[in-house]
Amino acid sequence: MNERYESAKQMYAKYGVDTEAAIEKLSKVSISMHCWQADDVLGFANNGPLTGGIQTTGNYPGRARNPEEVFADLDKALSLIPGTHKINVHANYAIFEDGEFADRDALEPRHFKKWVEFAKAHHTGLDFNPTYFSHPKANGLTLSNPNEEIRQFWVHHGICCMKIAEYFANETGFPCVINFWTGDGLKDVPADRMGPRLRYMKSLDEIFDCGYDKSKVFPTVESKVFGIGVESYTVGSAEFALSYAMTRGITPLMDNGHYHPTEVVSDKIPALLCFAPKIALHITRPIRWDSDHVVAFDDETREMMKEVVRNNALDRVFLATDYFDASINRVAALVIGMRNVQKALLYAMLSPNTEMKELQDSTNYTKLLMLTEEVKTLPLGDVWAEFCERNGVKGCKCWFKEIEAYERDVLSKRV
Numbered sequence: 001m002n003e004r005y006e007s008a009k010q011m012y013a014k015y016g017v018d019t020e021a022a023i024e025k026l027s028k029v030s031i032s033m034h035c036w037q038a039d040d041v042l043g044f045a046n047n048g049p050l051t052g053g054i055q056t057t058g059n060y061p062g063r064a065r066n067p068e069e070v071f072a073d074l075d076k077a078l079s080l081i082p083g084t085h086k087i088n089v090h091a092n093y094a095i096f097e098d099g100e101f102a103d104r105d106a107l108e109p110r111h112f113k114k115w116v117e118f119a120k121a122h123h124t125g126l127d128f129n130p131t132y133f134s135h136p137k138a139n140g141l142t143l144s145n146p147n148e149e150i151r152q153f154w155v156h157h158g159i160c161c162m163k164i165a166e167y168f169a170n171e172t173g174f175p176c177v178i179n180f181w182t183g184d185g186l187k188d189v190p191a192d193r194m195g196p197r198l199r200y201m202k203s204l205d206e207i208f209d210c211g212y213d214k215s216k217v218f219p220t221v222e223s224k225v226f227g228i229g230v231e232s233y234t235v236g237s238a239e240f241a242l243s244y245a246m247t248r249g250i251t252p253l254m255d256n257g258h259y260h261p262t263e264v265v266s267d268k269i270p271a272l273l274c275f276a277p278k279i280a281l282h283i284t285r286p287i288r289w290d291s292d293h294v295v296a297f298d299d300e301t302r303e304m305m306k307e308v309v310r311n312n313a314l315d316r317v318f319l320a321t322d323y324f325d326a327s328i329n330r331v332a333a334l335v336i337g338m339r340n341v342q343k344a345l346l347y348a349m350l351s352p353n354t355e356m357k358e359l360q361d362s363t364n365y366t367k368l369l370m371l372t373e374e375v376k377t378l379p380l381g382d383v384w385a386e387f388c389e390r391n392g393v394k395g396c397k398c399w400f401k402e403i404e405a406y407e408r409d410v411l412s413k414r415v
Contacts, residue, residue, distance in 0.1 A: 002389075008382035015352045015375065022349035023387045025314075031341055032086040032127045032177065032320035035093060037334050038073040039064040040326045043092030043131065045101070051133050051183075056292075058327025062411025067095050069414065071118055076406050077334040078122060080399045082342065082391035086124050086174065088320050089115055091161055092131040104135060105156035109167035116171045125174025127320065130161040132182040143203035144184045144196035144235045151203060158207035162217065169216035177280060177318045179253055180204065181222040185230025196235045201244060208248065218318070220253035220280045221245045224290065225260055242272075251278050255322060256300060257286035266303035273313055281308075282322035283341055292323040295337035301344045309348035310357070329411070332403045346384055351375055 009019045036043075040056040040063055050056060064070040074087060091104060094111040102111060119126050132142040132154060139145075142154040158180065165178040184200065208219060223241035224234050238259065245252035252272055256265040265281070272279045283301065285293040295301055308317045321341060325333050352371065359368040385395030393399060 002386070004382045005386040008379040011378055012350055016355060017350050017352055019350065019383050022346060023383065023390065025349055026342065026346050026387060027083060027391065029083065029314060029345060030085050031338060032088040032318070033077070033334060033338055034088045034320065034322050035070060035074060036090055037324050037330055038070045041324050043090060043134070045092050045094055045096070051138060056324050056326045058325060060326055060328055060330065062407060062414050063326070063330065065414060067114060072410065073331050077331050080335045080393055080402060081338045082388045082393045084124055085338065086127055087119060088127040088129065090129045090131045091157070092134060104131065105153050105160065107160045107164065109164050112164055116168065119172050125172040125176065126168040127177040128161060128165045128168060129179050129181070130158050140186065140230070141184050141196065142182050144200040146199065151199060155203050155206050159210045162207060162210050162212050165217045166212055175216050175218055177218045177220060179220045179222055179280065181224070182236055183227050183230060184235040185227065186233040187229050188232050190233045193233060197240055200235050204244060208250065218251050218278065220251040222253040222255055222258070222282065224258040227290070246275065251280050252276055253280035253282060255282035255284060256304065257284040257290035257292060261288060264300055264303065266300060266307050269304060269307040270311055273311055273316065278316050278318065280318035280320065282320050284323045294323055294325050294333045295321060295340045297340045297343050301340060302347055305341070305344035306348040306351070309345060310353040329403060329407055331406060332400070335399070343384055346387065347380055350378070350380060350383060
């Protein structure tokens, strides 16, 4: 225990905050780290462009090109992030043997065996996502497609993925969150807004009727306000996704880049916690739209984590990162974003939340504002450094030397 941490511990104690309790609590929080930052969401079974209303920008050298390189990059990232965290996988990251191929409606657990082996080696679990984009049959509408053959193709994809999610849970011993998001929508003003949503609802019902262990598999449904090529109409709107989840006993998932710029997910978290047993978050950083910038230690990230912590909801909220920036070192992007989510959680845990609630309830808003602002300049960094040190990683910028060495010795050779 270094002197700076001991000093910080005493300073926080003056505010009634126990730094040891915060460090212990944070060490138990697992965040699901997305695999698709490593290769710009391309996956292993897609030879075409990225579609579905999403886009990566940049061409920084060192993009992972195959399973071995993705695993190596994830391994390096995990080694620089304190704690134990899950890996979030998309269905287009299936790994086939030489000469083998299975289309999305025929994927099997064995196509993800190497992911399970990777998770077991890191003593962690896997989350999952059906991939409703970057495919010849993803022509703007998938689960809401009026063509019954195409709609059924995507329904079967969802059913396959539910079986894979249960396989993940059984093999790793950790529950699997499986998130359903589609980019279904229309570029121009629709003539029929309800029809596609009725088909989407029917498709989801057919998928979830497949039968699964609800103690091991947690399906979630995610909304979005718009995407590239679907500017006028999104089938899975916020109202649709939330209504579906709440009427079907499915967990609602909120991505803080999937709403209008003036909306904040931090305000939605306690609203949903009033009604939903569990909720899920995809944590990102939108700049004017769902740009999926690397998560920063910014106001909204802190506010979201505040709501999770001060409402005692760490066991009710599935936390996951979701962003992809191809303009910077991709391994560093994973580390920076994940560590910033942890910093935001720690910031929330080091706030005098009980006293602040009491001040609000007693209408002592002046003292509440004072306390809110004073807490911002307490030595969070020293507590963070101690947390990192206890978890075997560097808390200062020293960790970046490993990124530079990895880029020099590994990433730069991917040409």
